[in-house]
Amino acid sequence: MDIKNEVERQFNILKRGCEEIINEAELKLRLEKSLKENKPLKIKLGIDPTGTDLHIGHAVPLRKLKQFQELGHTVQFLIGTFTARIGDPTGKSETRKMLTPEDIQKNIATYLEQVFLILDSEKTEILYNADWLEKLSLQDFLGLLSQFTVAQMISREDFAKRLAENKPVSLVEFMYPILQGYDSVAMKCDIELGATEQKFNILKGRDLQKNFGMDPQICMLLPILEGLDGVEKMSKSLNNYISITDTPNDMFGKIMSISDDLMFRYYEIITDIPLEEIAQLKADMENGTLHPMEIKKRLGSEVVAIYHNKEEGLKAREWFENVFSKKNLDVELPEVELEYTETGVIDILVKHLNLLSSTSEARRLIQQGGLKINDEPVKDINHMVTPEAGMIIRAGKKKIVKVK
Amino acid sequence: MDIKNEVERQFNILKRGCEEIINEAELKLRLEKSLKENKPLKIKLGIDPTGTDLHIGHAVPLRKLKQFQELGHTVQFLIGTFTARIGDPTGKSETRKMLTPEDIQKNIATYLEQVFLILDSEKTEILYNADWLEKLSLQDFLGLLSQFTVAQMISREDFAKRLAENKPVSLVEFMYPILQGYDSVAMKCDIELGATEQKFNILKGRDLQKNFGMDPQICMLLPILEGLDGVEKMSKSLNNYISITDTPNDMFGKIMSISDDLMFRYYEIITDIPLEEIAQLKADMENGTLHPMEIKKRLGSEVVAIYHNKEEGLKAREWFENVFSKKNLDVELPEVELEYTETGVIDILVKHLNLLSSTSEARRLIQQGGLKINDEPVKDINHMVTPEAGMIIRAGKKKIVKVK
Numbered sequence: 001m002d003i004k005n006e007v008e009r010q011f012n013i014l015k016r017g018c019e020e021i022i023n024e025a026e027l028k029l030r031l032e033k034s035l036k037e038n039k040p041l042k043i044k045l046g047i048d049p050t051g052t053d054l055h056i057g058h059a060v061p062l063r064k065l066k067q068f069q070e071l072g073h074t075v076q077f078l079i080g081t082f083t084a085r086i087g088d089p090t091g092k093s094e095t096r097k098m099l100t101p102e103d104i105q106k107n108i109a110t111y112l113e114q115v116f117l118i119l120d121s122e123k124t125e126i127l128y129n130a131d132w133l134e135k136l137s138l139q140d141f142l143g144l145l146s147q148f149t150v151a152q153m154i155s156r157e158d159f160a161k162r163l164a165e166n167k168p169v170s171l172v173e174f175m176y177p178i179l180q181g182y183d184s185v186a187m188k189c190d191i192e193l194g195a196t197e198q199k200f201n202i203l204k205g206r207d208l209q210k211n212f213g214m215d216p217q218i219c220m221l222l223p224i225l226e227g228l229d230g231v232e233k234m235s236k237s238l239n240n241y242i243s244i245t246d247t248p249n250d251m252f253g254k255i256m257s258i259s260d261d262l263m264f265r266y267y268e269i270i271t272d273i274p275l276e277e278i279a280q281l282k283a284d285m286e287n288g289t290l291h292p293m294e295i296k297k298r299l300g301s302e303v304v305a306i307y308h309n310k311e312e313g314l315k316a317r318e319w320f321e322n323v324f325s326k327k328n329l330d331v332e333l334p335e336v337e338l339e340y341t342e343t344g345v346i347d348i349l350v351k352h353l354n355l356l357s358s359t360s361e362a363r364r365l366i367q368q369g370g371l372k373i374n375d376e377p378v379k380d381i382n383h384m385v386t387p388e389a390g391m392i393i394r395a396g397k398k399k400i401v402k403v404k
Numbered sequence: 405m406d407i408k409n410e411v412e413r414q415f416n417i418l419k420r421g422c423e424e425i426i427n428e429a430e431l432k433l434r435l436e437k438s439l440k441e442n443k444p445l446k447i448k449l450g451i452d453p454t455g456t457d458l459h460i461g462h463a464v465p466l467r468k469l470k471q472f473q474e475l476g477h478t479v480q481f482l483i484g485t486f487t488a489r490i491g492d493p494t495g496k497s498e499t500r501k502m503l504t505p506e507d508i509q510k511n512i513a514t515y516l517e518q519v520f521l522i523l524d525s526e527k528t529e530i531l532y533n534a535d536w537l538e539k540l541s542l543q544d545f546l547g548l549l550s551q552f553t554v555a556q557m558i559s560r561e562d563f564a565k566r567l568a569e570n571k572p573v574s575l576v577e578f579m580y581p582i583l584q585g586y587d588s589v590a591m592k593c594d595i596e597l598g599a600t601e602q603k604f605n606i607l608k609g610r611d612l613q614k615n616f617g618m619d620p621q622i623c624m625l626l627p628i629l630e631g632l633d634g635v636e637k638m639s640k641s642l643n644n645y646i647s648i649t650d651t652p653n654d655m656f657g658k659i660m661s662i663s664d665d666l667m668f669r670y671y672e673i674i675t676d677i678p679l680e681e682i683a684q685l686k687a688d689m690e691n692g693t694l695h696p697m698e699i700k701k702r703l704g705s706e707v708v709a710i711y712h713n714k715e716e717g718l719k720a721r722e723w724f725e726n727v728f729s730k731k732n733l734d735v736e737l738p739e740v741e742l743e744y745t746e747t748g749v750i751d752i753l754v755k756h757l758n759l760l761s762s763t764s765e766a767r768r769l770i771q772q773g774g775l776k777i778n779d780e781p782v783k784d785i786n787h788m789v790t791p792e793a794g795m796i797i798r799a800g801k802k803k804i805v806k807v808k
Contacts, residue, residue, distance in 0.1 A: 085543065136542050139489065145575040150558070151567060153575065163555060171549040171557065171582070174575070 007031045010071050014220075017064065017269055019196050022203070022219040030190055030218060034073070043068045044189035044217070046078040046129075046180060049107035054114040055241040056270050056303070057225035057234035061193045062118045063270075064222060068191075069123050076125045076187055077115065079108055082133035083179050117244060117307070132186040133179060144178050147211055148204070153177070156200045181205035184217050191218045223269055228254055230262040239357055248304045249334070252316035255300035256324075257398045260285075260292045263299055271302050297321075323400055333402040338387040345371060345383045348393070355395045362395075370396045411435045414475050418624075421468065421673055423600050426607070426623040434594055434622060438477070447472045448593035448621070450482040450533075450584060453511035458518040459645040460674050460707070461629035461638035465597045466522045467674075467710075468626060472595075473527050480529045480591055481519065483512055486537035487583050521648060521711070536590040537583060548582050551615055552608070557581070560604045585609035588621050595622045627673055632658055634666040643761050652708045653738065656720035657802045659704035660728075664689075664696045667703055675706050701725075727804055737806040742791040749775060749787045752797070759799045766799075774800045 010031050011024075021027055034041045045061055052058065065075045084104050112126070153174050154160055162169050177200060184192055184205035192202045199221055206216040224233050227240025234241045242254045258266065267278045281298075284290035300320070301313035323333070336353055349355050349362045349371070356362045363381050365371055371378045372394040373385060391403040414435050415428075425431055438445045449465055456462065469479045488508050516530070557578050558564055566573050581604060588596055588609035596606045603625055610620040628637050631644025638645045646658045662670065671682045685702075688694035704724070705717035727737070740757055753759050753766045753775070760766045767785050769775055775782045776798040777789060795807040 082543075085546075133542060138537060138540050138542060138545055139486070141542050141545070142489075142576050142579060145579065148575045150563070150573040150575055150578055151570070154554070154567075159554070163558075166555070169554040171552045171554060171578070172546050174554060174578075175546060175549065178575070 003032060003035045006035055013067055013071065014064070016272075016275070017060070017222065018220055019223045020199070020219075020221040022199075022206075022221075026216075027191070027218050027220075030215075034190075041068070041073045041190040042076050042188065043073055044076045044078055044184060044187055044192045045194070046080055046183060046192075047111065048080040048084045049104050049111055050084065052107075052111065053236055054111075054244045055234055055236065056244060056307075057227075057241065059118060059244055060225055060269060061195065061222050062115060064193055064220070066118055066120075069120055074125060075119060075123065076127055076189055077119070078127045078129060078183060078187065079111075080180075080183075081108075081128040082130040083176065114244060127187060129179070129183050129186075133182070136182070141178075144182055144208065145175075147208065148178065158197075177201040177204040178208075181208040185209055185212050185214065188214065189217050190215070191220055193220045193222065195224050196221045197224065225269060226262060226265065228258050228262075230259050242303070244307050246307075247334075248308050248312040248316040249319050251304050251307065252300040252313075252320050253398050255303055256296055256320060258296070260296075263292070263296050266303075267299055271299070271306065273302065324397065333392065333400055335404045336393075336401045337404050340387055342384050342386045345373075345378055345385055346381060348385065348387070349395055353393070353401060355393075355399050355401070365396055407436060407439045410439055417471055417475065418468070420676075420679070421464070421626065422624055423627045424603070424623075424625040426603075426610075426625075431595070431622050431624075434619075438594075445472070445477045445594040446480050446592065447477055448480045448482055448588060448591055448596045449598070450484055450587060450596075451515065452484040452488045453508050453515055454488065456511075456515065457640055458515075458648045459638055459640065460648060460711075461631075461645065463522060463648055463711075464626050464629055464673060465599065466519060468597055468624070470522055470524075473524055478529060479523060479527065480531055480593055481523070482531045482533060482587060482591065483515075484584075484587075485512075485532040486534040487580065518648060531591060533583070533587050533590075537586070540586070548586055548612065549579075551612065552582065562601075581605040581608040582612075585612040589613055589616050589618065592618065593621055594619070595624055597624045597626065599628050600625045601628065629673060630666060630669065632662050632666075634663050646707070648711050650711075651738075652712050652716040652720040653723050655708050655711065656704040656717075656724050659707055660700055660724060661802045662700070664700075667696070667700050670707075671703055675703070675710065677706065728801060737796065737804055739808045740797075740805045741808050744791055746788050746790045749777075749782055749789055750785060752789065752791070753799055757797070757805060759797075759803050759805070769800055 007028055011028055014027070015021065015024070030041060033039075043065060045065055054062075065077070069075050081104055112121075116124075154163065156177070159169055159174075180201045181204035184202075185208050192205055194202050199219065202217070202219040202221075206219060209216045226232070227234035227238055228242070229238075229240045232238050232240055242251055246254070255263075255266070264278065264282055267273060267281070268275065281290065281295050285292055285295055297317050297320070301310075301317050303313075304316045305313035319332070338348065338352055343352070345366065346359055346362045349365075350357070350359055356365060366379060366381045366383075369377050369379055372392075374392055375394075378385075387403045389403060392400065393403070394400045411432055415432055418431070419425065419428070434445060437443075447469060449469055458466075469481070473479050485508055520528075558567065560581070563573055563578075584605045585608035588606075589612050596609055598606050603623065606621070606623040606625075610623060613620045630636065631638035631642055632646070633642075633644045636642050636644055646655055650658070659667075659670070668682065668686055671677060671685070672679065685694065685699050689696055689699055701721050701724070705714075705721050707717075708720045709717035723736070742752065742756055747756070749770065750763055750766045753769075754761070754763055760769060770783060770785045770787075773781050773783055776796075778796055779798075782789075791807045793807055796804065797807070798804045
């Protein structure tokens with residue numbers, strides 16, 4: 001094997017989709033060393049077990065880890081069992097609550113179940129930071145603190161912002177970057193992955209490793225994925241997300257609802273389609289050779305293929321085309337349960353089916369003619385309807401359900 | 405015993421010389437409870453074993469503790485064996501170095517030896533905070549930190565100042581007020597004494613005790629004593645101090661060198677002479693009944709009486725009058741060793757005898773006629789002299805030595 005070529009090959013695979021690598025030269029050297037000594041690199045990704053449903057935004061670093069696994073490196077998946085008791089404010093505007101041990105246990109199980117839909121469980125090391133942080137004495141901890149100044153901590157963007165706004169920053173939150181950094185010392189990892197907002201914390205780990213006489217870890221920052229709205233960060237609470245366990249039809253339908261701009265960003269960040277191919281798709285769209293809808297459908301099938309398989313990706317496309325393009329409702333539709341009693345349409349949309357998130361949104365949709373019951377537009381916001389088996393309810397272009 | 409009267413009596417004794425009590429009403433209630441339940445109060449004074457020669461500025465809180473002892477309360481003298489490893493920046497403009505265990509042991513011995521020149525060793529509890537802080541787990545410690553915000557810490561004056569000046573504040577220094585506060589929790593103390601600069605830290609102890617469901621300690625703040633120059637804080641490094649182990653003649657002489665203004669402040673802070681009597685002395689000076697020199701001599705005798713005894717106080721006055729007023733050098737003078745070889749007078753004053761702290765000061769004194777050798781003025785700064793037994797060297801009005 002030509003080591004130099006192999007370094008370049010691995011580097012190019014790994015670099016794809018990274019927002020920043022600190023730094024690239026070190027990464028190449030580390031890859032080279034790994035190949036020469038035939039010793040896999042240790043790649044850290046830390047998470048706090050906070051009871052998350054993984055969405056394709058969370059999957060971005062997980063899929064990067066998967067690449068490392070496929071290249072033969074060792075993934076160290078770190079679960080912050082100790083730090084979870086503290087609460088990290090990174091990217092949050094408020095102090096988080098500490099979790100109970102029971103919450104933590106339950107969350108870990110749910111989390112790992114989902115993680116192993118992406119990572120190879122056989123090849124993944126699971127580590128828990130309580131294993132070393134519980135043993136750290138107060139004096140040793142103070143020794144770590146003495147290596148950093150208050151000004152350095154305050155320089156972290158979210159801390160600075162909250163302090164400037166006179167919002168409370170608990171002293172304990174100040175400790176988080178140090179604890180996270182010490183994890184890297186204990187794990188002797190070569191690379192730490194994280195979202196861009198993790199830059200400060202990951203660099204603290206670099207500093208601490210240096211002070212402990214180790215080669216400092218390489219910091220690999222991945223973008224934070226925008227939600228379906230194209231504006232906010234993807235999150236469950238904003239209901240702008242694609243869960244990695246969504247059904248093929250749901251995933252496909254959600255992809256079809258995004259803007260053309262966001263579509264290309266998704267292509268780049270959440271798929272492995274080569275960048276040249278993506279550029280070509282964009283060019284074809286711009287010169288009119290390809291319709292945006294077609295490019296979006298390909299993305300939809302691609303995403304379904306990642307989390308389910310290729311066949312499901314194609315079937316989801318077919319289903320979507322049947323229902324939304326050919327208006328052929330003679331296909332399998334998501335079934336919902338509704339009581340067969342007369343109910344206001346707004347209540348059905350918002351309260352019972354949760355198809356829309358607010359009454360005002362429902363009112364707007366109805367007035368604009370977006371609600372159809374059995375293909376009949378309903379424009380009266382006070383309309384009452386008695387559900388029955390087989391009734392098809394359609395809210396806007398992409399949401400359609402059939403009453404059981 | 406009439407409890408109400410006794411509370412008033414104790415309160416008035418204790419209040420004397422305090423800069424601030426937080427708060428007075430609580431102190432009275434606590435004294436009352438102590439008398440009713442016949443349970444002495446626990447009074448905390450914490451020090452870091454940093455190898456200090458105690459001067460009469462340090463003695464201010466120690467003498468307050470002594471009053472508590474005489475009133476039957478329990479003095480808890482806390483030695484910061486754990487915190488000494490950290491270094492507290494309070495009142496310092498720079499981060500302090502951590503001490504080694506050997507330094508700490510040596511310093512404790514020297515410190516206590518001096519402390520028991522003031523406190524009754526039989527009635528003093530000596531505590532070491534390593535006893536509880538070493539056992540504090542990281543998680544418990546983080547639990548303490550979660551009770552405070554970064555903004556609260558930054559509000560401490562010296563931290564704010566250093567941050568504003570872009571001087572480093574180590575993260576570990578931020579922990580000091582919390583550790584000191586936790587000491588009060590562990591000690592269950594009723595009152596914590598400290599110099600005014602300790603207010604922030606002592607109040608943190610109050611907060612923590614409250615959070616632990618205790619009656620919060622009363623914060624008793626004592627003034628920081630000005631040195632002999634009347635401007636800077638008394639300190640060894642500024643050479644403006646009276647050590648509590650100075651000889652009677654040295655103590656007396658140093659008191660005689662202070663200004664009239666400072667003299668009344670010393671009367672108030674470092675003696676127990678009733679405030680009315682001090683007011684009378686001031687009035688007598690102002691209306692010309694008493695010469696300031698006479699009032700200063702009384703202060704000199706009083707201070708010597710405190711650290712030695714009454715007789716020594718009177719003897720020191722007599723000696724001073726002989727040497728400096730009656731110019732009678734036929735008395736016992738402090739003896740110094742000097743080599744009998746020809747030496748420049750500036751070197752003798754500064755390098756060999758340490759009577760003056762700098763060459764420029766020595767030059768000024770000589771040019772102004774302040775140097776006398778065997779009662780002969782020496783005005784040439786380059787004058788060479790060969791010391792011999794019995795030679796009397798006088799630098800300024802208050803410094804006189806005899807060569808051995």
